[in-house]
Structure formats: C-alpha cells, structure tokens
Amino acid sequence: MPLWSCIITPIELALVGGVFDRQKDLPETADKREQRACCVIAYDQTGIVNEAELIELSRRPLGR
Numbered sequence: 488m489p490l491w492s493c494i495i496t497p498i499e500l501a502l503v504g505g506v507f508d509r510q511k512d513l514p515e516t517a518d519k520r521e522q523r524a525c526c527v528i529a530y531d532q533t534g535i536v537n538e539a540e541l542i543e544l545s546r547r548p549l550g551r
Contacts, residue, residue, distance in 0.1 A: 499531055506541045 495503070506527050515523070527545045535541055 495528070495531075502536060502538060502541070503527055503531055505538050506545060509538075509542060510545070 507524070510523070523545050526548075527541055530541055530544045535544070
C-alpha cells in the first residue's frame with residue numbers, strides 16, 4: 488500500500504471528528520471505542536463521505 492493512501496486529509500479528519508462527536512456519549516470501553524475508531528477510519532479510506540452512513544457503519548463489525 489502506498490504511503491500516501493494512509494494520510495488523512497483535513498477534510499477527512501473533520502468528517503471522522505464529526506462522527507466521533509455525534510457518538511461521544513456512548514457507554515463503551517476504551518477497547519470498543521478504539522475498535523469503532525478503526526472502523527470509521529477504514530470506511531473513510533474506502534471513500535465513504537456521508538457522515539450518517541459512517542455513523543451507521545461504525546456500529547457494525549468491519550467488513551460484515
């Protein structure tokens with residue numbers, strides 16, 4: 488994987504940050520929060536740019 492594909496742009500960072508802001512009050516462990524963060528970033532890297540869709544997808548296990 489090229490290095491440039493792992494770089495998150497300011498726009499992507501704002502989108503991902505918005506997803507986390509909307510879900511900040513969820514009662515979850517640090518491990519679950521980290522798992523959700525990985526899912527959101529992975530889905531963002533696939534090109535999903537709709538915040539509502541990212542929120543919905545972040546509730547599901549990655550790749551399922």
